[in-house]
Amino acid sequence: MFIPLIQVAGEESVDDSQVSESLGILKFLVTGITKAGFELTPLVILSFLFVIFLAKGLIKYLEGHYKVNVQMFFVKKIRYQMVDSLGNMAFRNFLKLDAGRVQNTLSGEIYKIVSAYVAYFNTLQSAVLLLVYLILALMANFEFAILVSIGGYLTNFIYKIIYRHTETASVNNSKLSHKYQSLLIQAVQYFKYLKATSYFETYKLKLRSYVDQIEEEQKKIGIFNAILQASREPLVIGVVILVIIVQINVLDGNIAAIFLSLLFFYRALNYIMLVQTGWQAFTSNLGGLHVGVELLNDFENGLEVNSGTQKAESVRTITLTDVSFGYNPQNAILKGINLTIEDNRTYALVGRSGSGKTTLTNILAGLIEPSSGTFSINGIQREDVDLASFRKRIGYITQEAVIFNDTLFNNISFWADQNLENIERFRKAAQLAHLEELIESLPEKEDTLLGDNGILISGGQKQRISIARELFKEVDLLIFDEATSALDSETEKSIQENIESLKGSCHIILIAHRLSTVKNADEILVMNNGLIEASGSFSELMNSNPRFKTMVELQEF
Numbered sequence: 001m002f003i004p005l006i007q008v009a010g011e012e013s014v015d016d017s018q019v020s021e022s023l024g025i026l027k028f029l030v031t032g033i034t035k036a037g038f039e040l041t042p043l044v045i046l047s048f049l050f051v052i053f054l055a056k057g058l059i060k061y062l063e064g065h066y067k068v069n070v071q072m073f074f075v076k077k078i079r080y081q082m083v084d085s086l087g088n089m090a091f092r093n094f095l096k097l098d099a100g101r102v103q104n105t106l107s108g109e110i111y112k113i114v115s116a117y118v119a120y121f122n123t124l125q126s127a128v129l130l131l132v133y134l135i136l137a138l139m140a141n142f143e144f145a146i147l148v149s150i151g152g153y154l155t156n157f158i159y160k161i162i163y164r165h166t167e168t169a170s171v172n173n174s175k176l177s178h179k180y181q182s183l184l185i186q187a188v189q190y191f192k193y194l195k196a197t198s199y200f201e202t203y204k205l206k207l208r209s210y211v212d213q214i215e216e217e218q219k220k221i222g223i224f225n226a227i228l229q230a231s232r233e234p235l236v237i238g239v240v241i242l243v244i245i246v247q248i249n250v251l252d253g254n255i256a257a258i259f260l261s262l263l264f265f266y267r268a269l270n271y272i273m274l275v276q277t278g279w280q281a282f283t284s285n286l287g288g289l290h291v292g293v294e295l296l297n298d299f300e301n302g303l304e305v306n307s308g309t310q311k312a313e314s315v316r317t318i319t320l321t322d323v324s325f326g327y328n329p330q331n332a333i334l335k336g337i338n339l340t341i342e343d344n345r346t347y348a349l350v351g352r353s354g355s356g357k358t359t360l361t362n363i364l365a366g367l368i369e370p371s372s373g374t375f376s377i378n379g380i381q382r383e384d385v386d387l388a389s390f391r392k393r394i395g396y397i398t399q400e401a402v403i404f405n406d407t408l409f410n411n412i413s414f415w416a417d418q419n420l421e422n423i424e425r426f427r428k429a430a431q432l433a434h435l436e437e438l439i440e441s442l443p444e445k446e447d448t449l450l451g452d453n454g455i456l457i458s459g460g461q462k463q464r465i466s467i468a469r470e471l472f473k474e475v476d477l478l479i480f481d482e483a484t485s486a487l488d489s490e491t492e493k494s495i496q497e498n499i500e501s502l503k504g505s506c507h508i509i510l511i512a513h514r515l516s517t518v519k520n521a522d523e524i525l526v527m528n529n530g531l532i533e534a535s536g537s538f539s540e541l542m543n544s545n546p547r548f549k550t551m552v553e554l555q556e557f
């Protein structure tokens, strides 16, 4: 644009028709400069040029600033939404999810979503600029601009095919990544087993096959990118050359006008290229968007329905009346359960494997909803209770102790502030769970890291830490899924003491696998095939229930 301007300025006498010829409608620039009181000298024009580019630099900075803000807002929003939706899922629907898929979408795929978004934004921006340049080119020399636009439009057909294939490869890539993540999670989780059995070798082949498949899809995307990059310039330059030839020979255009138009077009071409690269970047990341939306939909469809508003400040009684439950209607897992949990008593659930013990505790913890019958907390129906407030009153010691890869203090206090009050609470909880000796033996006391899944401590210690966490929480109902694994007698004794020390301080429900636990419970519930077949104290049941008697004799809990 400035070359004809400088050319105009350099000439002694500027005649109006000459200006019109080389600048087209953009003549207003020259008129503007003279109207502003400046003489049309090369220095003025060069200064004008500098000011314009300075302004452009400023706008570019503002643009970058704005973009990064929008991007940050977007990434935060999508991450928050994903984490919130995951947390709001009903437990039952969560069971249908695949860990690899959740993990992959929430970590790796999020980046693809963000990249797709950034690419989309960039494409839009380039498209707007392209339009501006095309309009400017049109103003300078409309025949040229129209011819080139047609050329640009035609090349797009080739690109469309590439975009389609890229999208397919991108979606495949994302789905394969779910599988890979899933296998990877399990490789880490079951490392000990895989290592000890040398199964890791076989497992590794499975992992490798997914790595190969993922890279195959990635390669396809790379090749499509290469084709696009490589063909873009020859195609576009071909179109330009064709247009110039047509202009010179057929339309007999003025060289200076063509030159200006060509400069405009060169810029426009840049933006055509940017639009295309932007769109290609968008399609290569579309897989992330597809799987992200799919997962969010699954999250939304699996939301826990909880419109209850009555807070359960404390849990005094839990009553199940004729409660039945099945994951599907034709297969009832619990059949007409009647049970009242009250008076800070300790209940031991015993029964064969698959008899419904875990399912019953899931109902009691409000994790799953009875298919029929009623479940009430302090006499209020489950539907009317604010479940989150109820769960705040629940402690759950799962069969496989939950240990976070953090310090012992954070594991017990669940990342509470290390203020005087919490430190005192921590001490009390640790003391009740018989952890003092362990803490003393650790190199950095309660600030010692416990490793992934508590890899650095023993099974019994893990369980005691889990107990301490629930004690720190101060709960009204403690659900205790006793470990079935054979523990050494020392640990068993210590766990027994742990349970004993808790008795009477809250309602305790134990899924019991040890005779000692069963013996000491206030009430034993014998489960059989989804029913509470009998209940009572140890001695009562030994006399009245032959199944229980046999179970005790054979130690089959």
Ligand SMILES: Nc1ncnc2c1ncn2[C@@H]1O[C@H](COP(=O)(O)OP(=O)(O)OP(=O)(O)O)[C@@H](O)[C@H]1O
Residues within 6 Å of the ligand: 095, 327, 333, 351, 352, 353, 354, 355, 356, 357, 358, 359, 360
């Ligand atoms: N998510 C699920 N979907 C379908 N069926 C399930 C699901 N979870 C458990 N079940 C079935 O429910 C029945 C009761 O299972 P539950 O886990 O309550 O038994 P359990 O008494 O705790 O057994 P164990 O002593 O082996 O832990 C079993 O037949 C089991 O197959």
Ligand SMILES: [Mg+2]
Residues within 6 Å of the ligand: 357, 358, 359
């Ligand atoms: Mg179970």
